[in-house]
Amino acid sequence: MTRRRIGLEELEDLAIGAAVLGTGGGGDPYVGKLWARQRILDRGPVELLDVDEVADDALVVAAAMMGAPSVIVEKIPGGSELLAAFRAVEQACGARADAVMCIEAGGINSTIPFAVAADLGLPVVDGDGMGRAFPEVQMVSFAAHGLPATPMAVADELGNVTLLRSVSAEWAERLGRALVVAEGGASVIAQYPVRGRDLKLAAIRGTLTLALQIGADLRRAGRQSRRAIEDLTSRLGGALLFHGKIVDLRRETASGFVRGAVDIGGLDRWAGSSCQVTFQNENLVAIVDGTVLASVPDLITLLEEESAHPVTTERLRFGMRVFVLALPCAPLWREPRGLAKAGPRCFGLDLDYVPFERRLARP
Amino acid sequence: MTRRRIGLEELEDLAIGAAVLGTGGGGDPYVGKLWARQRILDRGPVELLDVDEVADDALVVAAAMMGAPSVIVEKIPGGSELLAAFRAVEQACGARADAVMCIEAGGINSTIPFAVAADLGLPVVDGDGMGRAFPEVQMVSFAAHGLPATPMAVADELGNVTLLRSVSAEWAERLGRALVVAEGGASVIAQYPVRGRDLKLAAIRGTLTLALQIGADLRRAGRQSRRAIEDLTSRLGGALLFHGKIVDLRRETASGFVRGAVDIGGLDRWAGSSCQVTFQNENLVAIVDGTVLASVPDLITLLEEESAHPVTTERLRFGMRVFVLALPCAPLWREPRGLAKAGPRCFGLDLDYVPFERRLARP
Numbered sequence: 220m221t222r223r224r225i226g227l228e229e230l231e232d233l234a235i236g237a238a239v240l241g242t243g244g245g246g247d248p249y250v251g252k253l254w255a256r257q258r259i260l261d262r263g264p265v266e267l268l269d270v271d272e273v274a275d276d277a278l279v280v281a282a283a284m285m286g287a288p289s290v291i292v293e294k295i296p297g298g299s300e301l302l303a304a305f306r307a308v309e310q311a312c313g314a315r316a317d318a319v320m321c322i323e324a325g326g327i328n329s330t331i332p333f334a335v336a337a338d339l340g341l342p343v344v345d346g347d348g349m350g351r352a353f354p355e356v357q358m359v360s361f362a363a364h365g366l367p368a369t370p371m372a373v374a375d376e377l378g379n380v381t382l383l384r385s386v387s388a389e390w391a392e393r394l395g396r397a398l399v400v401a402e403g404g405a406s407v408i409a410q411y412p413v414r415g416r417d418l419k420l421a422a423i424r425g426t427l428t429l430a431l432q433i434g435a436d437l438r439r440a441g442r443q444s445r446r447a448i449e450d451l452t453s454r455l456g457g458a459l460l461f462h463g464k465i466v467d468l469r470r471e472t473a474s475g476f477v478r479g480a481v482d483i484g485g486l487d488r489w490a491g492s493s494c495q496v497t498f499q500n501e502n503l504v505a506i507v508d509g510t511v512l513a514s515v516p517d518l519i520t521l522l523e524e525e526s527a528h529p530v531t532t533e534r535l536r537f538g539m540r541v542f543v544l545a546l547p548c549a550p551l552w553r554e555p556r557g558l559a560k561a562g563p564r565c566f567g568l569d570l571d572y573v574p575f576e577r578r579l580a581r582p
Numbered sequence: 583m584t585r586r587r588i589g590l591e592e593l594e595d596l597a598i599g600a601a602v603l604g605t606g607g608g609g610d611p612y613v614g615k616l617w618a619r620q621r622i623l624d625r626g627p628v629e630l631l632d633v634d635e636v637a638d639d640a641l642v643v644a645a646a647m648m649g650a651p652s653v654i655v656e657k658i659p660g661g662s663e664l665l666a667a668f669r670a671v672e673q674a675c676g677a678r679a680d681a682v683m684c685i686e687a688g689g690i691n692s693t694i695p696f697a698v699a700a701d702l703g704l705p706v707v708d709g710d711g712m713g714r715a716f717p718e719v720q721m722v723s724f725a726a727h728g729l730p731a732t733p734m735a736v737a738d739e740l741g742n743v744t745l746l747r748s749v750s751a752e753w754a755e756r757l758g759r760a761l762v763v764a765e766g767g768a769s770v771i772a773q774y775p776v777r778g779r780d781l782k783l784a785a786i787r788g789t790l791t792l793a794l795q796i797g798a799d800l801r802r803a804g805r806q807s808r809r810a811i812e813d814l815t816s817r818l819g820g821a822l823l824f825h826g827k828i829v830d831l832r833r834e835t836a837s838g839f840v841r842g843a844v845d846i847g848g849l850d851r852w853a854g855s856s857c858q859v860t861f862q863n864e865n866l867v868a869i870v871d872g873t874v875l876a877s878v879p880d881l882i883t884l885l886e887e888e889s890a891h892p893v894t895t896e897r898l899r900f901g902m903r904v905f906v907l908a909l910p911c912a913p914l915w916r917e918p919r920g921l922a923k924a925g926p927r928c929f930g931l932d933l934d935y936v937p938f939e940r941r942l943a944r945p
Contacts, residue, residue: 378749386741397764
């Protein structure tokens with residue numbers, strides 16, 4: 220059993236490590252860190268709770284940001300909307316929450332819950348609904364287990380608070396996205412209120428301690444970025460897919476998402492090759508010289524060569540040197556019920572899912 | 583003091599008369615009549631209550647349809663969503679409603695409240711928030727008096743129920759419209775929960791008895807449509823602006839509204855003249871031979887020559903012979919606080935409001 224507290228130092232590692240798992244999405248780690256920092260300074264460190272430590276009848280609610288990451292880095296929150304969203308879901312449940320959780324891993328969405336938790340004096344659960352980041356509300360382990368996304372609240376910095384009760388997680392996505400777009404492209408949400416017994420059944424466990432470890436490893440790497448990245452990849456059962464320099468970038472913010480593709484020209488053993496990574500908030504598919512090497516739901520993460528820091532899709536820029544990694548997704552996402560929520564076809568891709576390890580093992 | 587009951591016969595007159603006041607919007611009277619008919623058949627007539635009969639601390643909630651009228655005529659309700667929206671607002675207010683009200687006059691939005699009222703055994707108030715129909719949530723007498731539009735609920739036929747708490751009626755419009763569009767273009771809403779004392783202060787009084795009277799007059803007209811229309815116009819202090827045949831129609835359903843313009847070629851004393859009426863759900867401006875004769879917030883209503891029935895904007899069709907009427911709006915809309923909510927500039931028109939009586943009196 221892990222019992223630890225997340226203070227300012229841990230927050231730095233968490234933001235970076237979660238952005239690695241955020242696979243291009245889940246929000247910028249710098250903005251994410253700033254968000255929770257002040258609350259922890261004011262209220263002190265936040266306790267991290269193992270999933271098994273949560274009582275069966277305890278109420279756990281996820282807090283997150285919804286919208287296009289490209290908007291999130293520019294639309295600064297007012298401060299009270301997170302609490303307003305959280306309180307609205309509590310009220311709809313007729314109970315106070317006993318703990319806060321992250322719905323996904325990401326630079327912002329792994330740190331926002333600590334701001335709420337610090338304010339309310341609640342612990343944060345060491346687990347989430349994805350073990351990575353996905354762009355849509357229904358792409359969550361709880362939904363794959365048949366648990367409802369709503370009551371879900373959407374709140375903006377002006378003071379608008381909307382409570383959704385939808386017939387499916389897909390409808391929570393559709394209606395929530397419409398609200399977020401109307402509110403300027405990014406808003407805060409509280410969603411997936413679950414009881415402890417359902418949390419134990421459906422959460423992806425240990426995501427935060429994993430993110431903390433990844434963040435600490437990369438921080439210690441310093442200038443030895445390539446070595447650190449290779450060590451990390453190997454430890455996580457991943458594969459280094461490509462190394463190169465960004466030579467083209469198409470990126471559009473519309474309908475509450477960032478969508479596009481980045482082209483990377485190869486360096487060292489990939490010289491003469493090219494890699495394309497497509498994205499919808501998160502990276503979706505990595506293609507090298509026309510061959511798909513990895514796809515959702517596996518994790519595709521870009522790390523900047525200079526700093527060994529993860530690069531979110533809204534921070535991609537021409538000329539940046541990056542490593543492209545594939546990391547295995549949580550086992551749930553490789554099951555039929557996981558692929559039904561977050562397989563390649565859920566993103567409109569005409570592609571069957573094959574684990575990246577099997578794709579790479581092909582002659 | 584009027585005390586009367588609305589049964590099936592009154593419903594017919596109400597739907598037609600309210601569509602006259604609906605000034606092209608507020609929904610089709612045929613669909614509106616069907617909506618309430620079954621509920622009144624099942625539960626019996628509904629009591630109509632004078633505004634002054636409502637107790638000061640009684641809670642009154644408006645029920646309506648929101649969206650493009652062109653969608654409303656095709657998207658048939660599931661039946662329970664009206665009650666779901668109404669209940670959601672009651673719950674948010676922490677009290678049961680004592681009466682139902684119409685937010686506007688219109689073929690659907692003057693009859694929907696009777697469906698809710700019949701179900702719940704509540705009276706309907708003889709007054710509304712417009713005395714006509716307007717397309718947007720903030721264009722309401724209660725908003726002009728500074729009263730909030732929310733808590734407001736939006737519900738669809740699938741079972742999705744969303745509760746908005748917005749910082750202004752304008753934000754309720756923006757967020758509500760986004761939800762309605764995501765739900766297919768039309769949904770039911772409950773909104774503007776007001777206490778009796780505020781109702782007495784801000785409601786446009788007598789709208790329903792006026793609609794009933796107009797409907798009865800037109801029903802009795804039979805084939806004497808022109809005479810009936812002239813009598814009606816004169817009795818309501820209005821003016822007959824034009825008589826002609828529809829020769830062109832541009833109509834688009836987008837962003838939750840029907841927008842467009844209809845061109846009418848003149849007959850009898852208007853032979854050789856042409857009239858254009860522009861609309862956003864409701865008719866906005868009537869222009870004859872290049873001169874504006876009437877504009878919002880005054881009422882511009884088209885009546886079909888053959889039947890003397892009002893023509894809603896989604897029912898306009900090439901070749902239809904129509905009379906174009908201007909009727910005076912409720913006095914509130916001619917005050918600065920009324921024009922700030924529903925004057926021509928609120929519709930993006932570069933036009934100062936001049937009452938149609940003054941426009942017609944010009945040499």
